[in-house]
Amino acid sequence: MTAETAKPPYSRTRPFPGKLLVNRRISSEDSGKETRHFEISIVGSSFHYEPGDSMAVYPSNDPQLVNEIIQALGVSGNETVPATKTESAPFREALLHNYSITTPTPKFLKAIVERASATPLLGDLLDPSRKHDLQQYLWGMEVIDFLVDHPSARFTPTEFVALLSKLQPRLYSIASSLRLYPDEVHLMVDVIRYESHGRMRAGVASAFLADRANDGPVPIYPAVAKHFHLPENPDTAVIMVGPGTGLAPFRAFLQERQAIGACGRNWLFFGSQREACDFSYRADLERFKADGVLTRLDTAFSRDQAQKMYVQHRMLENAAEIFDAALRRIVREQGGKSVEEANAYIEKLKTDKRYKRDVY
Numbered sequence: 001m002t003a004e005t006a007k008p009p010y011s012r013t014r015p016f017p018g019k020l021l022v023n024r025r026i027s028s029e030d031s032g033k034e035t036r037h038f039e040i041s042i043v044g045s046s047f048h049y050e051p052g053d054s055m056a057v058y059p060s061n062d063p064q065l066v067n068e069i070i071q072a073l074g075v076s077g078n079e080t081v082p083a084t085k086t087e088s089a090p091f092r093e094a095l096l097h098n099y100s101i102t103t104p105t106p107k108f109l110k111a112i113v114e115r116a117s118a119t120p121l122l123g124d125l126l127d128p129s130r131k132h133d134l135q136q137y138l139w140g141m142e143v144i145d146f147l148v149d150h151p152s153a154r155f156t157p158t159e160f161v162a163l164l165s166k167l168q169p170r171l172y173s174i175a176s177s178l179r180l181y182p183d184e185v186h187l188m189v190d191v192i193r194y195e196s197h198g199r200m201r202a203g204v205a206s207a208f209l210a211d212r213a214n215d216g217p218v219p220i221y222p223a224v225a226k227h228f229h230l231p232e233n234p235d236t237a238v239i240m241v242g243p244g245t246g247l248a249p250f251r252a253f254l255q256e257r258q259a260i261g262a263c264g265r266n267w268l269f270f271g272s273q274r275e276a277c278d279f280s281y282r283a284d285l286e287r288f289k290a291d292g293v294l295t296r297l298d299t300a301f302s303r304d305q306a307q308k309m310y311v312q313h314r315m316l317e318n319a320a321e322i323f324d325a326a327l328r329r330i331v332r333e334q335g336g337k338s339v340e341e342a343n344a345y346i347e348k349l350k351t352d353k354r355y356k357r358d359v360y
């Protein structure tokens, strides 16, 4: 095989085995949220991505939940089952790596109704006219709940996996620039944990990263964001609105703009619950400000005052300025003008009294 015909070694169906380098909580312990910063080595991946792109993380399931399912079905876990369209695997391995074992599929619910001795409510809820009621009923309910609640519904491992959907990768906005970090990718993740029906639950991928990725590979592959990149012209001003983990891609934007010495102004709106415990990447943002990369930072912490305050309130307070920046961009992009030409054009609109601002 020649170099030209050689396929790249990694793909969406064959993700790169990343190595977790850093797994750090960045919201404080008394925050209502568990926000974490991850750094994953991508050495040897040949990955290329742009700020704004995401990384697909291919999680595996919680082994404890897998054990509980195996136990509830009364089987050993060593039975051979289909794992993919072409491959088989021991039941336990397939539950760990190939199937979604939390969210019940319609097929699974139907099979429970057919096989369990008494499920009048669920049977009714499966009627298409009760879709909304079914959704409410299912909130916080997982596959394991149905198996435990309806022991009379018996399935062989092969029957069981046929009722599940495929375990899907989850996307996370890339929070670092390749120019600054060519060997690693950074992610900012809110870890999902909650209690329902007397059981602690966790998001599959967020808890995989937080709890189970330290020892083994973290399978990843980049996903291009078609409509979410920095403007090509480094002089173009950017307004970024990133509440919560929405900040992640803008950390990459700012790193990139710093790395290339871009002159465009960068204005960031960030919001979260409480400044004292939820101001993620505060040190990074303060450094960007001190270095002059972040021209302006407006924050909104919803729970720090009696009246809830969100980023959109901060934006409204600055509506006139945002509109002005947006107008300049429209003139530049739609009018095919340079920054200087666009500024001159708007000045002319003002002197001709064709552009009026209501500033107060």
Ligand SMILES: Cc1cc2nc3c(=O)[nH]c(=O)nc-3n(C[C@H](O)[C@H](O)[C@H](O)COP(=O)(O)OP(=O)(O)OC[C@H]3O[C@@H](n4cnc5c(N)ncnc54)[C@H](O)[C@@H]3O)c2cc1C
Pocket (backbone or CB within 6 Å): 054, 102, 139, 140, 170, 171, 172, 173, 174, 188, 189, 190, 191, 192, 194, 196, 202, 203, 204, 205, 206, 207, 245, 246, 248
């Ligand atoms: C382009 C893109 C970029 C993204 N970037 C980021 C990012 O940078 N950071 C980030 O953290 N996320 C990001 N996400 C979201 C991320 O992909 C996952 O959806 C998220 O982490 C949850 O995945 P999970 O596997 O942990 O949870 P899952 O196992 O998928 O579970 C999530 C489900 O749990 C249920 N649930 C959650 N809370 C409760 C509750 N209190 N009670 C009952 N049920 C509940 C809901 O049904 C919810 O849909 C992004 C998504 C996209 C599409």
